Amino acid sequence: MMARIYVASSWRNPHQPNVEVLRAHGHEVYDFRNPFNGVKGFAWSEIDPDWQTWSAARYRELLTTHPIAARGFLSDLRGMQWADTCVLVLPCGRSAHLEAGWFCGQGKRTIILTRDGEEPELMALLATDICISVDEVLNVVRPYGRFSQAAE
Template identity: 55%
Template sequence: MKIYVASSWRNNIQPFVVEALRNEGHEVYDFKNPEPGNHGFHWGEIDPDWESWSPEKFREALSHPVAESGFKLDMKALKECDACVMVLSCGRSAHLEAGYAIGAGKPTVIMLQNGEPELMYKMTPNICLDIQEVVKSINAISDKKIQGDGKI
């Protein structure tokens, strides 16, 4: 099954989630390493001083070729995935990605960590507390998908 893992660059659990799902035989999109030789999108590739940008500069930078390329890779994987896993703690982009997946009718799993409770996480019944629960949920989704239409 194709899985999109949404998280944060600062989340040190994300690589273990990616590895655990791959070990189960799933095809997992890792935004930190989206394809061979590509180590993911970083605003710093456009401007090392990106954190001091004005809203106008940020809007302009969204059209930069590096940003366009990173966005296209992530969106392609998000559109093609069978399911999404959001690993907390994460930021706005990961929440947008999970929201997109839920809105597109894709099963979505949320792995909770420390942080504020969010009411809208009720959009998915798949709330997990550790990597083992994430793997169990994804495998159940995969099994249901196979039984439902014979395809992954």
């Protein structure tokens, strides 16, 4: 059985698109850059090109009230609920770590894809697997699916 995978990472991560190989191996993949709903992935600049100058109060206000933020959040949350596996592709930001933490808390498989040069994190032990290559990720998800091995 193939996995339903949520890829958590960053727009700034040049390695994130490399996980497309998961699709090539038959897995279903939610990609925040190209969500299932056909709407391009969320970016703060859609709300305000000067988003980096916001005060904390302005950030909170727009996060909780702006329809573009709501659309992006719901799209990603639905992808998370749909998936049985999270692949956290490092380096990434706070949102991706929150997403991976949500997967851990839900008891869903959480894989961290790291590489040389990443700062070690103790709480990575919450993840079910820590991989250092996409090939390792493929080996980890190969026997995993929506149902346990015992049920197959």
